[in-house]
Amino acid sequence: xxxxxxxxxxxxxxxxxxxxxxxxxxxxxxxxxxxxxxxxxxxxxxxxxxxxxxxxxxxxxxxxxxxxxxxxxxxxxxxxxxxxxxxxxxxxxxxxxxxxxxxxxxxxxxxxxxxxxxxxxxxxxxxxxxxxxxxxxxxxxxxxxxxxxxxxxxxxxxxxxxxxxxxxxxxxxxxxxxxxxxxxxxxxxxxxxxxxxxxxxxxxxxxxxxxxxxxxxxxxxxxxxxxxxxxxxxxxxxxxxxxxxxxxxxxxxxxxxxxxxxxxxxxxxxxxxxxxxxxxxxxxxxxxxxxxxxxxx
Amino acid sequence: xxxxxxxxxxxxxxxxxxxxxxxxxxxxxxxxxxxxxxxxxxxxxxxxxxxxxxxxxxxxxxxxxxxxxxxxxxxxxxxxxxxxxxxxxxxxxxxxxxxxxxxxxxxxxxxxxxxxxxxxxxxxxxxxxxxxxxxxxxxxxxxxxxxxxxxxxxxxxxxxxxxxxxxxxxxxxxxxxxxxxxxxxxxxxxxxxxxxxxxxxxxxxxxxxxxxxxxxxxxxxxxxxxxxxxxxxxxxxxxxxxxxxxxxxxxxxxxxxxxxxxxxxxxxxxxxxxxxxxxxxxxxxxxxxxxxxxxxxxxxxxxxxxxxxxxxxxxxxx
Numbered sequence: 001x002x003x004x005x006x007x008x009x010x011x012x013x014x015x016x017x018x019x020x021x022x023x024x025x026x027x028x029x030x031x032x033x034x035x036x037x038x039x040x041x042x043x044x045x046x047x048x049x050x051x052x053x054x055x056x057x058x059x060x061x062x063x064x065x066x067x068x069x070x071x072x073x074x075x076x077x078x079x080x081x082x083x084x085x086x087x088x089x090x091x092x093x094x095x096x097x098x099x100x101x102x103x104x105x106x107x108x109x110x111x112x113x114x115x116x117x118x119x120x121x122x123x124x125x126x127x128x129x130x131x132x133x134x135x136x137x138x139x140x141x142x143x144x145x146x147x148x149x150x151x152x153x154x155x156x157x158x159x160x161x162x163x164x165x166x167x168x169x170x171x172x173x174x175x176x177x178x179x180x181x182x183x184x185x186x187x188x189x190x191x192x193x194x195x196x197x198x199x200x201x202x203x204x205x206x207x208x209x210x211x212x213x214x215x216x217x218x219x220x221x222x223x224x225x226x227x228x229x230x231x232x233x234x235x236x237x238x239x240x241x242x243x244x245x246x247x248x249x250x251x252x253x254x255x256x257x258x259x260x261x262x263x264x265x266x267x268x269x270x271x272x273x274x275x276x277x278x279x280x281x282x283x284x285x286x287x288x289x290x291x292x293x294x295x296x297x
Numbered sequence: 298x299x300x301x302x303x304x305x306x307x308x309x310x311x312x313x314x315x316x317x318x319x320x321x322x323x324x325x326x327x328x329x330x331x332x333x334x335x336x337x338x339x340x341x342x343x344x345x346x347x348x349x350x351x352x353x354x355x356x357x358x359x360x361x362x363x364x365x366x367x368x369x370x371x372x373x374x375x376x377x378x379x380x381x382x383x384x385x386x387x388x389x390x391x392x393x394x395x396x397x398x399x400x401x402x403x404x405x406x407x408x409x410x411x412x413x414x415x416x417x418x419x420x421x422x423x424x425x426x427x428x429x430x431x432x433x434x435x436x437x438x439x440x441x442x443x444x445x446x447x448x449x450x451x452x453x454x455x456x457x458x459x460x461x462x463x464x465x466x467x468x469x470x471x472x473x474x475x476x477x478x479x480x481x482x483x484x485x486x487x488x489x490x491x492x493x494x495x496x497x498x499x500x501x502x503x504x505x506x507x508x509x510x511x512x513x514x515x516x517x518x519x520x521x522x523x524x525x526x527x528x529x530x531x532x533x534x535x536x537x538x539x540x541x542x543x544x545x546x547x548x549x550x551x552x553x554x555x556x557x558x559x560x561x562x563x564x565x566x567x568x569x570x571x572x573x574x575x576x577x578x579x580x581x582x583x584x585x586x587x588x589x590x591x592x593x594x595x596x597x598x599x600x601x602x603x604x605x606x607x608x609x610x611x612x613x614x615x
Binding site for chain 2: 035166245
């Protein structure tokens with residue numbers, strides 16, 4: 001029962017005023033013990049949880065069965081890039097993902113602004129519509145879109161899957177942008193209107209310029225969704241040189257299931273970009289996107 | 298820089314509005330007509346995409362679900378035949394049952410793990426921030442990558458984990474070959490992928506709780522369990538509720554977690570509704586029944602999500 005008290009060491013002084021000094025020391029010793037116990041528990045759990053990821057990394061740099069190298073090696077990575085279309089897949093993934101991020105933010109930001117500032121029935125209806133659409137299984141739209149895109153020559157085409165990614169990220173992205181715009185006081189805009197600025201002008205000059213964190217977290221969300229997608233890719237991509245990395249990794253895995261070191265080298269290539277994005281933009285990373293925006297609104 | 302301009306504008310506005318109240322009313326109505334027009338243009342790209350990527354396919358899916366035919370051409374109108382076929386097939390009900398189990402375990406399993414870790418990480422521990430970041434990795438790493446790693450760990454009798462079991466004298470479990478075990482493995486994999494989401498949602502909610510509440514409670518003699526059930530749980534209730542809703546949607550719609558680990562097998566033991574719909578359309582080329590399955594899911598989810606949206610909105614007003 002007292003553990004909760006010393007669980008917040010920074011609040012110690014507040015309590016200390018009331019209690020005798022000796023009592024406080026006893027509390028903080030017990031707190032230290034509790035803290036190390038927690039530390040050990042977290043360390044163990046983290047180690048177990050990360051086993052699959054560590055296995056991937058270790059195998060990727062372990063010499064393959066036919067290798068003469070000892071210790072850690074970059075052979076697998078090199079052989080994957082020379083022996084497969086890994087470079088093309090990486091490029092395809094980068095192109096589709098970055099286009100998705102750009103277009104998705106460009107569409108979601110203005111729509112999110114309307115959702116945030118609009119007070120009409122139509123706007124709240126649209127907000128509900130977006131929520132419903134994001135909860136629907138993508139497989140339902142995939143089949144009709146496949147037929148439509150086949151007629152338009154967009155099957156086995158990077159533009160085709162990019163359009164679908166933009167469509168499927170857009171709903172949540174709009175919500176995320178709206179949630180962020182909610183936090184920007186409207187008084188800032190009112191001031192600019194009085195200065196003769198139009199609504200569009202205040203949106204771009206006042207709201208957007210102050211929304212970098214919101215834009216970045218939306219961009220991260222779109223990035224992860226497009227980079228990690230498998231369902232759309234498996235339906236729409238057919239030929240090896242149009243594959244994105246998920247398809248590339250998967251097809252390579254199916255053909256060389258026993259060549260684990262090469263498979264894992266390719267897997268490392270695929271997981272590196274999201275980890276880099278996540279590591280550098282960690283503070284803008286709002287998990288699940290819509291979760292944060294729903295909780296915030 | 299922008300902030301300063303805006304702020305100076307703001308102070309000017311404060312000065313300006315006070316003396317001349319009449320002018321601002323006129324300006325307001327002009328603004329609102331202009332606003333509606335601007336809002337329309339700002340919303341337009343989003344609406345166009347929504348209609349193209351979500352609206353049109355949904356209507357087309359309704360057409361396909363009520364027609365014969367394949368991917369290349371829509372056949373005759375068969376009304377509810379596809380739905381009848383689907384609803385009377387044991388495979389559909391088996392998949393529905395698995396989807397239900399998968400969703401229940403996925404939602405509450407990941408919630409419990411996420412809650413436990415969020416509570417552990419809540420207090421100051423050495424390198425706490427690093428652990429928080431590391432523990433998010435299962436959610437960040439692409440499923441294609443993590444499923445490959447899990448395959449390496451459990452797929453064959455000679456994989457790492459089965460060997461470990463063997464060496465401990467626990468036999469050699471066939472994690473992906475035994476139907477029951479495969480179902481459990483897929484669910485554990487889903488929990489592994491999803492708990493960071495829950496952890497982050499709960500951590501965010503916990504961070505906003507004022508710690509003095511607990512001090513007051515413990516001074517009043519509340520036990521830790523009382524503090525948890527009477528203070529912590531109510532305070533994270535809204536986040537929890539939202540995260541359950543979202544995780545339910547994620548689990549029901551999940552494809553790669555299942556498909557990449559087991560492909561829906563062995564003997565369809567891990568075939569969820571989405572996997573069944575995918576296989577029906579793209580492997581059995583039975584477009585009508587496949588889309589009918591997806592459509593049944595869609596209708597269920599529309600109803601559920603409209604109800605839940607109302608609930609969320611209501612709870613946010615309170």
